[in-house]
Amino acid sequence: MIDFQNLTKSYMGMSPVLDNVQFHIGKGEFFYLTGVSGAGKTTVFKLLLAMEQPDAGEVLFDGAPLGRPNPRLRALHRRRIGMVFQDYRLLNRESVEDNVALPMRVAGLRGGVIRRRVTALLEQVGLQERRRESAMVLSGGEKQLVSIARALTLEPPVVLADEP
Numbered sequence: 001m002i003d004f005q006n007l008t009k010s011y012m013g014m015s016p017v018l019d020n021v022q023f024h025i026g027k028g029e030f031f032y033l034t035g036v037s038g039a040g041k042t043t044v045f046k047l048l049l050a051m052e053q054p055d056a057g058e059v060l061f062d063g064a065p066l067g068r069p070n071p072r073l074r075a076l077h078r079r080r081i082g083m084v085f086q087d088y089r090l091l092n093r094e095s096v097e098d099n100v101a102l103p104m105r106v107a108g109l110r111g112g113v114i115r116r117r118v119t120a121l122l123e124q125v126g127l128q129e130r131r132r133e134s135a136m137v138l139s140g141g142e143k144q145l146v147s148i149a150r151a152l153t154l155e156p157p158v159v160l161a162d163e164p
Helices: 041-048 071-078 096-106 111-125 140-152
Strands: 002-009 018-025 056-061 081-084 158-161
Touching (some): 002 041, 018 041, 041 056, 041 158, 071 081, 096 111, 096 140, 140 158
Parallel strands (some): 081 158
Antiparallel strands (some): 002 018, 002 056
């Protein structure tokens, strides 16, 4: 499903953050990436999301190289990956349910489908009672749960969590 092949990535001419990295993650596998701050964990995520390009080597997703996708292909690729960001990336002035619904709206889903999926996900993470509250008033743990629910909305085959 995911392959890093001889991948190297550096920033602004510095020593490589990732140097000749190789790994494979198969379908249905759990993969944990650990390391000290600055070790390259977030860089791995950015490469998987096609937010950045490697200096050398290749990232494969379902056997196809990510390369340098055009904006439309990049958006389609990102729908196959649910992302839980370290800083949650919630829209603080929007409600919990609107934050969870956002990826579905962007993907073109409508009305009843969105409502049913949001309700089910908020029940799963235990935030159904807070669905209409602003994300701004949530605790850090609750924001994390909203971020997890949002990452699962499109039922992606891959979920990435940065500092879960």
